[in-house]
Amino acid sequence: MFEINYSTKLLGIIGKNISYTLSPAIHNYSFQKLGINAVYLAFDLDETKFERLTSSLLELGKGFNVTIPYKEKIIKYLDKVDFTAEKIGAVNTIKEKEGYNTDYLALKTILNETGYYDSIIFGSGGAAKAISFAIAEEGFKVYIYDRKKEKGEKLVEYIKSKGYKAKVVENCSIEYGIIANATPDPSFIPEHCIKGNIAIDFVYTPVITTFLDKARKNGMKDVNGLKILVRQALEAQKIWFGKTVNEDEVVNFLYARKLVR
Template sequence: MRVIDAKTELYGLVGSGISYTLSPIIHNFIFEKIAHNAIYYPFDVPEEKFERIINALLELCKGLNVTIPYKERVVKYLHSIDITAEKVGAVNTVFGWRGYNTDYIAVKKLTSKFKNLVTDSVCYIFGAGGAAKAVAIALSELGCDTIVVINRTPERALKMVHLLRAKGFNAQVGNANCSTREFIVVNATPNPDFVPDDCAKNAGLVIDLVYRPVETSLVKKAMAKGVNVINGLEILVTQAVEAQRIWLGIEFPEEEVIRYLYAGKFIW
């Protein structure tokens, strides 16, 4: 049984409406496995209280993760941000008042295995939030020829396109034409069914950020046609392990975390 004492370090996640999160399960499992005297707690902070609470959390927590809707808002409270957070314009990990973006790190690491498929391809990004930006930048750096942003709110899609163009990437707002040349499909929305069936079945690579269920409808359609897939669980666990590397300098096996999540029926 873990004992909490005066030397126990506090880590946590700050967001709003985060009852679904698996981050405490993942990070507390890692702390226990490496016998590190720390706990990880989810801080569900309403938006009207964020300004009052964030500095206290940054002071109290040895390390912090940041999720929706605060990945961009947290930046002004930090002393600095590293190149990963600067590229994306958002922070999801904090250590020593410095911000990082392990979403970007995780996606680039996982997608680099399929660099031959990404190079010179069209990349259809469904969604225009912070995670979508991280994926779009990672894919662009790996050689994606054109990023096409598809979002129900055109204004948000256009804002993301402007950001990508400002960084020198070829991007546009549009619709998915999944019957033409080589392409990559990314679902960065909560609804995998937002992606048309022909996109799932004809892509060279499908990336779905949804992790429960692991085999979403999009992932199942892609796998049935032999399409390469990166699922949301892989991204979730990889970005969490990257956060541990930033906080503690350790390299923890992603496979061990995934086995634990399945064994505990935290995912399905």
């Protein structure tokens, strides 16, 4: 473990009500393994503190991750936003006041590994947004299912405004290669909709959600939220330092420390 000193780089995660976050464990473990003199902290800010402290944090720190509810609000504090993050309209990784979206980068690699892109996405928040663009950029139409139809329609219109194909659906009348859950556990996904080849869930506590358990019982392969979390964290490390650790090693560390179940 490095001694914190004058040369120690400051990094962290900015969000609200983030006592659950595994990001400090992932990154501090990784920095130690990589021999990087850096410390990663959690900055749990309500809206008032966010407005007062964000500019100062960005001046002081080497880099940050950003989570709910600030992935869009953070953009006005940045000097530059890369092309993809600007198109998505959300930033979750910052290096020296430049914004990126490593949720998207992680999902691109995961989708490539599955070999499937025809998907239905349940939910319309930030996670749904990231996977929607990862799918749409491959030329596939994005199908959004949200209990609040107006929220789904808003996401669909945003995707279409960027030149991609998207549609709100209200049933599961056809089978998709990927069923992606971007809602809390237990999800609202109807039982008859859990059919296809791959089930993706963004929730990582628990690792095997109710949705993934049902998908497995229906013979589907799955990608859990822990894999997505770790993958996007490693993409952030590449942006900050140009190197990263082994993904399986990080996952094994989290299990060994009983930080996930």
